[in-house]
Amino acid sequence: MATESFEKRADRALGDAQLRRNFAFAMGNFILKRQAVFSDAAETERLRALGSAIKQRALSRLPELLTQLEAACTRNGIRVHWAETTAVANRVVLEIIQSHAASRVVKGKSMVSEEMHLNAFLASHGIEAIETDLGEFIIQLNGETPSHIIVPAIHKNKAQIAKIFHEKVPGAPYTEEVAELNAIARRTLRRKFYEVGIGLSGVNFAVAETGTLCLVENEGNGRMCTTVPAVHIAVMGLEKVVEKLEDLPPLLRLLTGSATGQLVTTYVNLITSPRREGEKDGPREVHLVILDNGRSRIYQDPQLRRTLQCVRCGTCLNHCPVYTRIGGHAYGFVYPGPIGQILTPQVEGLEKAGELAFASSLCGACEEVCPVKIPITELLRRLRDESYSAAPDGGVPGRGCRQNLVERLAWKGWELLNTHPRLNRLATALLGRAGEYLPPGGPLERWMRYRSQPQFAPRSLHRRIQEEGIPDE
Amino acid sequence: MTPESAKPAKIYFFGTCLIDAFYPEAGLAAIRLIEREGVRVVFPPGQSCCGQPAYNSGFPDQARAVARQQLRIFRQDIPVVVPSGSCAGMMKHHYPALFAGTEEEASARALAGRVFEWSEFMVRVLGVRYEDRGAPLRVTWHSSCHALREMKVVEFSKQLLRQLGNVELAELARERECCGFGGTFSIKHPAISGALVNDKVDDIERTGAERVIGGDCGCLMNIAGAAGRRGLPFAEQHLAEFIWERIHGD
Numbered sequence: 060m061a062t063e064s065f066e067k068r069a070d071r072a073l074g075d076a077q078l079r080r081n082f083a084f085a086m087g088n089f090i091l092k093r094q095a096v097f098s099d100a101a102e103t104e105r106l107r108a109l110g111s112a113i114k115q116r117a118l119s120r121l122p123e124l125l126t127q128l129e130a131a132c133t134r135n136g137i138r139v140h141w142a143e144t145t146a147v148a149n150r151v152v153l154e155i156i157q158s159h160a161a162s163r164v165v166k167g168k169s170m171v172s173e174e175m176h177l178n179a180f181l182a183s184h185g186i187e188a189i190e191t192d193l194g195e196f197i198i199q200l201n202g203e204t205p206s207h208i209i210v211p212a213i214h215k216n217k218a219q220i221a222k223i224f225h226e227k228v229p230g231a232p233y234t235e236e237v238a239e240l241n242a243i244a245r246r247t248l249r250r251k252f253y254e255v256g257i258g259l260s261g262v263n264f265a266v267a268e269t270g271t272l273c274l275v276e277n278e279g280n281g282r283m284c285t286t287v288p289a290v291h292i293a294v295m296g297l298e299k300v301v302e303k304l305e306d307l308p309p310l311l312r313l314l315t316g317s318a319t320g321q322l323v324t325t326y327v328n329l330i331t332s333p334r335r336e337g338e339k340d341g342p343r344e345v346h347l348v349i350l351d352n353g354r355s356r357i358y359q360d361p362q363l364r365r366t367l368q369c370v371r372c373g374t375c376l377n378h379c380p381v382y383t384r385i386g387g388h389a390y391g392f393v394y395p396g397p398i399g400q401i402l403t404p405q406v407e408g409l410e411k412a413g414e415l416a417f418a419s420s421l422c423g424a425c426e427e428v429c430p431v432k433i434p435i436t437e438l439l440r441r442l443r444d445e446s447y448s449a450a451p452d453g454g455v456p457g458r459g460c461r462q463n464l465v466e467r468l469a470w471k472g473w474e475l476l477n478t479h480p481r482l483n484r485l486a487t488a489l490l491g492r493a494g495e496y497l498p499p500g501g502p503l504e505r506w507m508r509y510r511s512q513p514q515f516a517p518r519s520l521h522r523r524i525q526e527e528g529i530p531d532e
Numbered sequence: 533m534t535p536e537s538a539k540p541a542k543i544y545f546f547g548t549c550l551i552d553a554f555y556p557e558a559g560l561a562a563i564r565l566i567e568r569e570g571v572r573v574v575f576p577p578g579q580s581c582c583g584q585p586a587y588n589s590g591f592p593d594q595a596r597a598v599a600r601q602q603l604r605i606f607r608q609d610i611p612v613v614v615p616s617g618s619c620a621g622m623m624k625h626h627y628p629a630l631f632a633g634t635e636e637e638a639s640a641r642a643l644a645g646r647v648f649e650w651s652e653f654m655v656r657v658l659g660v661r662y663e664d665r666g667a668p669l670r671v672t673w674h675s676s677c678h679a680l681r682e683m684k685v686v687e688f689s690k691q692l693l694r695q696l697g698n699v700e701l702a703e704l705a706r707e708r709e710c711c712g713f714g715g716t717f718s719i720k721h722p723a724i725s726g727a728l729v730n731d732k733v734d735d736i737e738r739t740g741a742e743r744v745i746g747g748d749c750g751c752l753m754n755i756a757g758a759a760g761r762r763g764l765p766f767a768e769q770h771l772a773e774f775i776w777e778r779i780h781g782d
Contacts, residue, residue: 066723069723069724070723381724381728384724384731419714419717420677420710420712420713420717420728422681422710423682424677424709427681440587443590444591444592446590470586470591471594473598474594477580477581478580478598478600478601480580490553505719505722506718506722508723509722509723509725509758510760511761516553516557520551521552523556529573530575532574
């Protein structure tokens, strides 16, 4: 977690012209790509309704499905581990690695592993985690965290990546040719897949019915990580479980269409067991680590539960006018953008992360495209309500943490003005006459940082209507 | 255009707090244009704000108190016409949730069912036809997020604009993007809001329009404020006021 306020981080990001250009360019492209695959509005709506229904149905049976998933995986030879916290999840992963006396892990892209801060944890135990997704590889070289949940290095342009490769990859020449940059990454990574005995990946969907782990990707590194090393460890949040294999086609269509504007990803991996007798490849051991980290608490509340429908496509980031201007790092937590703004305050608590819920104009661009129809603005409002709530217990951790006298009085005053017509007319009359002499502090000063002073009308609509004799009943 | 429903004898007009204090001409024009179609407009003087500022800021109790005032005032079973997509959206789509489980729930639902955004009412219910008497003018249109996504009425507003024969509509490149107003958001996050509105102003400037027309005075105040600060020449105007001007040849 970052130590400065969100506002400070956002201000700095806004001042970085290169960063803003990179995001504006990349997000604009993602929006166009998505539009191209979801050009039929009625069909897209049908598909989104289906995706939403599948995830809601799965969540309504969550405990049962998780039990079923564990049984099915176990039957298939996948070892299932439960982790209530990220600390437990990290320990589980560490113990598996240590049981094989390994000192390196090749990793496919996994946001849950970011949530666990797994790489740093493993490093503190002398184990090197090697990111093999191209974007993750770039930011790992540069000592950064992902700025986007699908395209982690999207804040970098070609020239910046060329410089990182040239400086951080031994023997790499400076080149801005994409094919050459890819070749450098491939050469560096390919050897690691053969050398390293442990592969780690995330999970996009886990099918309870069959005990199948579904993983989509475009670079083949995910398949390498899950088939070449002798041991495969998959980490997932417990909300990733779906009922049946049939649920996958619409969800995959929604996920890839929303995320990258693809009809299907280059690789769709369905992992159902370790290498079986007589099979020539595949890991000897497959482990599934199922992480809770606050999710089961979110699950308890029917409204908040809808947060867990998320399939991590990242399209809410791409369409968010705030995210596209400040980028992912400014949010200060693992999950940026609209999904991060509703998820992080619930997981980390309102004291630590509640300010994220306020960093939205509630324009609704995110929920308009969300493939599983998460009511993001409704949830942002809920978190705002919780932040100021005087209700004692329950709800989101840190409930009521923003309560303060100044705002309470301001809103009470606003209420009085808007429930007492005479007072209201008096106030607008005063502002109409003397509005320009308002003291230049507080909200007005913040408004006027980027705008001229608002001009109150000399006579309000109420007064004009009275003068014009428009009927009042 | 054929109206979709019968023309009511009278309607309520909800002026909104921003129009009341900043853009009364827009409110008057919206009323006159309805009256012009032979509909009696009732403006109950006790009306104030839809309650959205508090509703979006984490103060639902205060929002409810202010919304209750409107529920009490707009009682008769006649349409409530609102010259703002955002305030109309609040009343139509959020009042039922705001009053869920309270004794006013039924009346909140009833009111929600009677709410029309102004341009929607003019097109869908009144089926108005306008003759443009103004001089040739190039304008652009700003869609507010709530008119676009909650009320879904932008098409009606544009239908009205397109009736004005001497008006050239130059559309924005990023019409669907928020102008950064967001009510209290513009004050809580001035820098982000400022970045958004400045990008919107750039977009407007690139159209070469002399005026930006919109259906939501919050957005217009935001956009005009940022343009004014930068000393840019274009003016902002509510659609109703613009139409009133055009059909009178002003």
